[in-house]
Amino acid sequence: MTDTEYGRRRHPLRLRGRNVAWVPPLLLLVGIVLLDLNTTERFRIITWIVLVPGTAAAICGVWTTGAFAVLAVVTYVAVDSAWPGEYQAGLGDFVLVAVGGLLAVIACAVRLRKERQTLHIQDIAATTRRTVLRPLPPRWAGLEHAGVYLAADVEARVGGDFYDIQPGPHGTRLFVGDVQGKGLGAVETAAALLGTFREAGYHEEDLATVAERLEIRMLRHRRHTTALGREDGDRFATAVLIGFPEDAPESIEVVNFGHEPPLAVGPRGVRELPSGDGLPLGFGDLAGGLSPVHRVPLAADETLLLVTDGVTEARDRRGAFYPLVRELAPAVADRAGRPDPWLLVRLVRDGVLRHCGGRLVDDTTVFAVRRVRGAAAGEDGEDGEDGEEGRLRS
Template structure:
């Protein structure tokens, strides 16, 4: 289960240019019925003008028809409604023969409304395609940082989810990865402070350092030290480019031994406490008591490597504050542990789906922060050929 950058509710692989994203047409099942509203308005105004008293002329209101079409339909459909409107005005005048005919100024008003509606439709679609290109560029940027993670890799099963709170180019700094190594799989999840491309750049720097150090370093403390060093070097480099303020990142670094020893190693850089979930119980692992990455100089030391009991059948669930700080209309936080207690299946895919549904239900789909989930469990049936290393 690998879902990245979903923009309410677009999935990261939905790059087909024919798939509407920002302004989906009005549909009834599989049918596009965007033309229906302007058609109903046109028919209603014709009937109203036909049945209205002679002194009450509302035929000029027909200028609203192409205006509505411009908001819901394409350019050529809007052109069709504009021409249809002009024909309808002439037909009504000819058929009704009112004592109060539409004057030249009224007719020019309808013509102007038709022309402006066509121009507005063209500008709307142009803006739509521009925003679409920006959105696709943001997705490409995010995908370049958060590479897809196989559902089975390095002796573990995985599932992940990324829900973006912002649209188009506003991408956040959440990051995660699972790296196989000769010493067992290593897991990293975190959140860079701030938004935008500079936050994504910092996340990319941390992930690149993690992928190398996690594979080559036997000691998880050395991996943590490499991450801290990379964050500091990144901040110094960005300062030379003129960026004000230093970035920092909360993160959880986990190491699962190559052979099951009934536990795991964890370094928590001021991040939310992960959960361990089995069919029998749910418990939180140690919460972050150290400084975030990039700020450990303030404490004078890196967070310690903690060795925590972790059964082979347990699933490790890591998440960002988009989950723990998700609020409903009553400003109440999402009770993550309570939601996990409803799980009937503790597989990674099932837990990620359960929490995703809970977050969207709790917030009503109004995300205020990027939401990231990563679930990992030892693979009970690892593929033949040993660990998958890259």
């Protein structure tokens, strides 16, 4: 982060690109002076000028705060001297204003140091997120998509939700999921699963083999964290693995690892795809087998919508869950034609935030995707790395 970027993010009070954080303390100083000079000796408030550098310390830089501290002392002396001797505030209040200005400068320096540390941590978190959730071009591997990720921890901005698209010689694969838990441990697990998906999704012909590789990777990761003595050795992940076969443009293959079922949204309404009977990744050994592969129809005019449980488990003040299908159906019906992925993502995002009043209790991901008409899966490049510079709208 450059000094210019830091300066722009540090000053929330800007007008037409200019920093105007100095205006409130200046107005406060002028107001105190005018009020003191236009009232009687029974209402001397010039000592209140100590609030000026204190206000500047909260919203301005160190040098600006120092300037207001000096200005407060000079103004105090000038205004107090304008009164007759018996009505002057005196030396005691002068020391109060001077010491108050000095403490304001120190407080401002401490605040800016903490702000810089916080912004640095947020930048690290954002970089970690971009590394795990690599940017994807809006049209990629024969698919048009849009996605948004909202972290429940707005300061950390990282969590266990993930998604990715991987083209390959056996068709395009989509992977969306949610790792149990929060923090860097969840991010580490998501990165491990995505790495396996990007390799297996490209090389393996059978989607069931990709699913098997993901289950094995989850078990290996759990054994590794357990061997390290960490407490998250029982972590698991819900996910949906989807294949877009090139030889069947009107259908998709779905493997559901205990995740929210995908929704097919089209001119005929909203329908829920079969959720399957699979367990989350990491629990395959309990079921005695892997999650089955289901081939389900997906019409050319339908858009696939996938969400994590941050959407379906969002509650309002009365404790009611967000009714995704009920909210989505009329909105889609009002717009005839093929649903746009970004439109669906925006509708769900705004609806969830409105429903819960902006108080997310879990990381939330909304991802929508549809086939590009007349596009082949391989026309955008054979490997996901070619689109690394693309930006995902969020």
